[in-house]
Amino acid sequence: MNIKPSTPFPTAALIDGQWVNSPKTFAVLDPATGEKIADVPDLTPEDTKRAIDAAAKAFPAWAAKPAKDRAVILRRWFDLIIAETESLAQLMTAEQGKPIAEARGEVAYGASFIEWFAEEGKRAYGHTIPTTVASRRYVTIKQPIGVCAAITPWNFPIAMITRKVGCALAAGCTIVVKPSEETPLSAIALAKLAVDAGVPAGVFNVITTLDGPGCGKVLTADDRVRKLTFTGSTEVGRILYRQSADTIKKLTLELGGNAPLIVFDDADLQQAVAGTMASKFRNAGQTCVCANRILVQAGIFDKFVASLKEAAGKLVVAPGREATSTIGPLINGDAIEKVKSLLSDAVSHGAKIEMGGKPDDHGALFFSPTIVTGITDKMAIATEEIFGPVASIFRFETEAEAIRIANDTPFGLAAYLFSQNLSRAWRVAEALEAGMVGVNEGVFSNEVVPFGGIKQSGLGREGAQEGLDEYLETKFICLGGI
Numbered sequence: 001m002n003i004k005p006s007t008p009f010p011t012a013a014l015i016d017g018q019w020v021n022s023p024k025t026f027a028v029l030d031p032a033t034g035e036k037i038a039d040v041p042d043l044t045p046e047d048t049k050r051a052i053d054a055a056a057k058a059f060p061a062w063a064a065k066p067a068k069d070r071a072v073i074l075r076r077w078f079d080l081i082i083a084e085t086e087s088l089a090q091l092m093t094a095e096q097g098k099p100i101a102e103a104r105g106e107v108a109y110g111a112s113f114i115e116w117f118a119e120e121g122k123r124a125y126g127h128t129i130p131t132t133v134a135s136r137r138y139v140t141i142k143q144p145i146g147v148c149a150a151i152t153p154w155n156f157p158i159a160m161i162t163r164k165v166g167c168a169l170a171a172g173c174t175i176v177v178k179p180s181e182e183t184p185l186s187a188i189a190l191a192k193l194a195v196d197a198g199v200p201a202g203v204f205n206v207i208t209t210l211d212g213p214g215c216g217k218v219l220t221a222d223d224r225v226r227k228l229t230f231t232g233s234t235e236v237g238r239i240l241y242r243q244s245a246d247t248i249k250k251l252t253l254e255l256g257g258n259a260p261l262i263v264f265d266d267a268d269l270q271q272a273v274a275g276t277m278a279s280k281f282r283n284a285g286q287t288c289v290c291a292n293r294i295l296v297q298a299g300i301f302d303k304f305v306a307s308l309k310e311a312a313g314k315l316v317v318a319p320g321r322e323a324t325s326t327i328g329p330l331i332n333g334d335a336i337e338k339v340k341s342l343l344s345d346a347v348s349h350g351a352k353i354e355m356g357g358k359p360d361d362h363g364a365l366f367f368s369p370t371i372v373t374g375i376t377d378k379m380a381i382a383t384e385e386i387f388g389p390v391a392s393i394f395r396f397e398t399e400a401e402a403i404r405i406a407n408d409t410p411f412g413l414a415a416y417l418f419s420q421n422l423s424r425a426w427r428v429a430e431a432l433e434a435g436m437v438g439v440n441e442g443v444f445s446n447e448v449v450p451f452g453g454i455k456q457s458g459l460g461r462e463g464a465q466e467g468l469d470e471y472l473e474t475k476f477i478c479l480g481g482i
């Protein structure tokens with residue numbers, strides 16, 4: 001069955017509750033076909049400034065609303081998103097390329113953050129602190145931090161927005177979002193449903209632009225923006241971190257990863273293969289938590305590679321709108337070039353292509369699921385994010401060696417290990433330098449657990465109780481003269 005993209009949603013930006021067009025536009029392309037889906041406004045830095053003005057104006061009333069009242073609106077937003085699952089999924093697949101089944105899954109996953117934070121916002125508790133002086137009492141209260149800015153990537157066009165906006169709005173903040181120029185339509189669709197749900201003008205603004213750096217400069221320079229939340233490359237994260245220094249903004253940065261996935265001799269082979277498939281090939285390998293380095297112990301190595309080949313052989317490369325597709329196109333030509341160059345570097349240093357290794361003839365942006373063995377830490381593929389459907393496999397002998405290789409990276413986002421030995425699983429999970437560790441699981445993110453990295457993978461956590469705190473300030477009140 002072929003599913004056609006339908007776009008019942010606007011193609012304009014949203015500032016202060018108004019749909020905004022501009023004489024200058026840019027095209028959003030379907031990566032599966034290269035065809036244009038829509039034109040969206042290419043807004044200027046002045047427009048970003050207007051969006052901040054709107055968010056600042058809307059902040060006092062939104063912050064003053066009881067969390068319970070904000071939750072009613074957020075719950076309506078959640079319900080509308082769920083009701084529109086099919087049209088949102090089709091839109092996402094059209095502009096991002098992922099298989100339609102994954103797009104539907106992302107709508108549910110993305111919506112879950114709104115449902116969760118609508119409730120969690122009611123639990124922004126402070127403390128009473130036993131006094132040190134008889135005439136005083138001590139309490140803390142939590143207050144929304146203020147106007148926030150979010151800059152988001154293209155790989156999860158809905159979830160990377162709801163994870164930030166759902167939380168910010170629940171906390172009582174207002175927000176200006178700049179979605180990726182590759183996938184602005186999903187962001188606009190979310191904003192439309194937010195308006196329909198009753199989110200007041202100025203509380204949630206969307207700036208579509210090709211000028212990410214120009215928009216980023218305005219967002220970071222403005223003192224009224226008290227928090228910046230960014231998901232994207234470490235390189236751009238560093239720029240935004242630097243730019244935020246002058247106004248001492250609070251930051252959440254979800255940056256690149258280089259996830260190790262370790263398969264020990266005592267792993268359950270089926271579990272390890274299923275976990276590797278899910279971690280590696282989801283979204284055609286284009287997630288920051290995808291297994292980037294698969295480390296397999298010598299005793300299980302041959303069996304694991306053979307089983308992984310068998311499982312990867314069942315993947316269906318096809319445009320995401322085709323119901324059977326499990327591997328869609330990569331996002332753009334640069335992504336294809338990067339995968340090709342990492343593979344040719346690896347092969348030139350002695351790696352062996354076990355499967356795939358070449359573009360797929362469905363179109364310019366499709367790449368065959370690939371398995372490559374003989375990877376060493378001398379190869380670029382071991383240190384750079386692949387962001388494509390390429391499983392790169394190291395061989396190791398001892399637990400200590402696996403931990404050393406796994407931690408030999410400036411990144412620390414996700415890590416995975418497969419072992420049936422509880423002591424080993426616990427020991428290695430503790431030793432891995434990562435913000436998240438999956439034990440016998442290849443995919444684990446959801447709204448109730450904290451997502452985020454250590455080292456150069458970023459700052460802060462999204463989702464869970466920790467996520468709400470990122471949008472709140474703690475105020476200590478000392479009540480004297482008692």
Ligand code: ADP
Nearest residue numbers: 151152153179180181212213216231232233236
């Ligand atoms: P990716 O390589 O995954 O696209 P990027 O870090 O380049 O990751 O992009 C993530 C987001 O950051 C996108 O919305 C992009 O437009 C935006 N962006 C890129 N460069 C800058 C910048 N200098 N300032 C602000 N935003 C930027």
